[in-house]
Amino acid sequence: MDDVSNTFEDWAALEPALAYDLAALQYDTWHWQRFWHGTETPFFNRAVKRHSADRFSHMLDVGCGTGFYLGRFEGRCQRATGVDPSDGMLRIADHWTLKSKLLQGGLPQLPVGDELFDLTICARVLSHVEDLDAACTELRRVSDHGGLLLISNVDAGHPYRHTRMPAADGDNVYARTFKHRREDVFQMLEEDGFELLTVGLIMSDGEVLEFAGRDDGRKATAWALAARG
Numbered sequence: 677m678d679d680v681s682n683t684f685e686d687w688a689a690l691e692p693a694l695a696y697d698l699a700a701l702q703y704d705t706w707h708w709q710r711f712w713h714g715t716e717t718p719f720f721n722r723a724v725k726r727h728s729a730d731r732f733s734h735m736l737d738v739g740c741g742t743g744f745y746l747g748r749f750e751g752r753c754q755r756a757t758g759v760d761p762s763d764g765m766l767r768i769a770d771h772w773t774l775k776s777k778l779l780q781g782g783l784p785q786l787p788v789g790d791e792l793f794d795l796t797i798c799a800r801v802l803s804h805v806e807d808l809d810a811a812c813t814e815l816r817r818v819s820d821h822g823g824l825l826l827i828s829n830v831d832a833g834h835p836y837r838h839t840r841m842p843a844a845d846g847d848n849v850y851a852r853t854f855k856h857r858r859e860d861v862f863q864m865l866e867e868d869g870f871e872l873l874t875v876g877l878i879m880s881d882g883e884v885l886e887f888a889g890r891d892d893g894r895k896a897t898a899w900a901l902a903a904r905g
Contacts, residue, residue, distance in 0.1 A: 685837045685838045685840075685850055686837070686838075688838075688850045689838040689850040689851065689852040689853070690849065690850060690851060690852060691851075691852060692761060692762070692782075692804040692851045692852060693761035693762050693763075693782070694762075695839070695841065695849050695850065695851035695852070696741070696760075696761070696762035696764065696765050696841075696851060697762050697763060697764035697765070698764075698843045698844065698849045699764075699841040699842065699843055699844075699849050699851075700742070700762060700764030700765045700767070700768055700844075701764075701768075701844045702841070702842040702843060702844055703741065703742055703765070703768075703841065704742055704744075704768075705842075706841055706842055711882065712799075712800070712828075713744075714882055715878045715882055715884050715898070715900075716799065716800075716828045716878065716898070716900050717748075718884070719828075719874075719876040719878075719884055719886070719900045719902075720745070720797070720799075720826050720828075720900065720902075722874075722886075723824070723826055723873070723874055723900075723902035724749070724752075724795075724824070724826075726874070726902075727824055727873050727874070727902055727904070728794075728795070728824045730752070731752050731753065731754070732749075732752055732753040732754070732794050732795040732824075733753070733754050733755070733794050733820075734753065734754065734755045734756070734757070734792055734793050734794060734795075734820075735749055735750065735752075735753040735755070735756040735757065735793060735794075735795040735796075735797070736756075736757050736758075736759070736786075736788065736792070736793040736795070736796045736797070736818060736819075737756070737757070737758045737759070737776075737796075737797045737798075737799075738759055738782070738783060738786065738796065738797065738798040738801055738815070739759070739760055739761075739782065739783075739798060739799065739800070739801035739804075740758030740759060740760045740765070740766075740769055740776075740778070741760060741762075741765045741769065742765055742768040742769050742772060743758060743768065743769030743770075743772040743773045743776065743778075744772075745797050745799060746758045746769065746772075746773045746776040747772050747773050747774075749795065749797075750773060750774060750775055750776050751774075753795065755775075755777070756773070756775060756776040756777070757776065757777045757778075757779065757788060757793075758773070758776050758777070758778050758779070759778075759779045759780070759781050759782060759786055759787065759788065760778075760780065760781075760782065761780065761781060761782040763780060766778050766780060782801075782804075782805075783798075783801060783802075783805045783810075783811040783814055783815075784805060784807055784810035784811045784813070784814045785814065786814055786817075786818055788818055789818070790817055790818065791817070791818070791819065791820050791821065792818060792820065793818055793819055793820055793823060794819075794820045794822070794823035794824065795823060795824050795826075796815060796818065796819045796823065796824070796825045796826070796905075797826045797827075798815060798825070798826070798827045798828075799826070799827070799828045800828055800829055800830060800898075801829075802827070802829045802856055802861060803829055803830055803839070803853050803854055803855065803856065804839070804851060804852065804853060804854070805854065806854045808854075808856045808860065808861065808864060809864055812861065812864040812865050812867075812868050813864075813868055815827075815865075815868070816865075816868040816869055816870065816905070819870075819905040820905060821905055822904065822905060823904070823905045824902065824903075824904065824905075825865075825870060825901075825902070825903040825904070825905055826900070826901070826902055827861070827865075827900065827901045827903070828878075828898060828899065828900040828901070829856070829858070829861070829898060829899060830897070830898045831858060831878075831895070831896045831897060831898050831899055832855040832856060832857045832858065833895055833896075834897050834898070836853070837853065838850040838851060838852060838853045839851040839853050858891075858899050859890075859893075861901075862875075862890065862901070865901075865903055869905070870903040870904065870905055871903060871904040872889050872890065872901065872903050873888075873889075873902045873903055873904055874886055874887070874888060874889075874901070874902045875887045875889065875890060875891045875899060875900070875901050876899060876900040876901070877891050877894065877896040877899055878896055878897050878898040878899060878900065879896055879897060880897045884900075
C-alpha cells in the first residue's frame with residue numbers, strides 16, 4: 677500500500693511554484709500553519725531578541741509566501757523584501773504587508789544583489805530546492821557580513837514524501853519535495869562562512885529543544901536555526 681501511495685504522490689507532485697499557486701487561497705488556514713506559528717515563530721522571535729540589534733537595515737524573506745514574516749518584522753526594518761516563486765502567494769502578501777518590496781523568484785538564484793540584507797529569513801523552503809549546496813551559497817551571497825540568518829525546515833526523517841496542502845477546490849495539492857538532512861545543511865552553511873548560533877529541534881508535540889551550535893542528533897519533526905553571516 678505504501679508503494680502505491682508513494683507512486684501516486686510522485687505522479688501528482690507539482691513544481692512548487694504551481695503547487696503554491698493552487699494552495700494560496702487556503703494556505704493560511706492550513707492546520708500546519710498553526711503548528712509553525714506555535715513553534716517556529718517563537719524560536720525566530722527569541723533568536724532576533726538574543727542575537728541582533730533592535731532594528732535592521734534591510735530584511736529579506738526567501739520564500740515569503742503570503743507575507744507572514746514580512747508583516748511580523750518589517751516594522752523593525754528600514755526596508756524589507758520578499759521573494760517567492762508563486763504569483764498567487766505574492767498577490768496575497770501584497771495585501772498583508774505595508775512597505776515590503778515583493779519579487780517573483782526563488783533559490784538557488786535570487787533576484788537581488790550581493791550582501792544587502794542584515795536579516796534573512798528562509799522558512800521551510802530548502803525542502804523545495806534540489807541543489808542544497810547552491811541554495812546555501814546563494815544565502816551567503818545575499819546576506820550581509822555579520823547579519824542574522826533564520827532558517828527552518830521539515831526534518832528529513834519526518835514520514836512524508838511530498839508536501840501536501842489544501843487547494844481552493846477542496847482537494848489536496850502536492851508540492852515536489854527534496855529531503856535534506858539537517859546536518860548536511862549545517863555543514864554547508866558553515867563551509868559558506870556562517871556561524872551556527874542556536875539550533876531548535878521542533879518535536880511533534882510542539883516542544884522546541886534549543887541548543888547552542890549543533891544539536892544532539894535526536895529525531896525531530898522539524899528544525900530551526902539562527903546563524904551569523
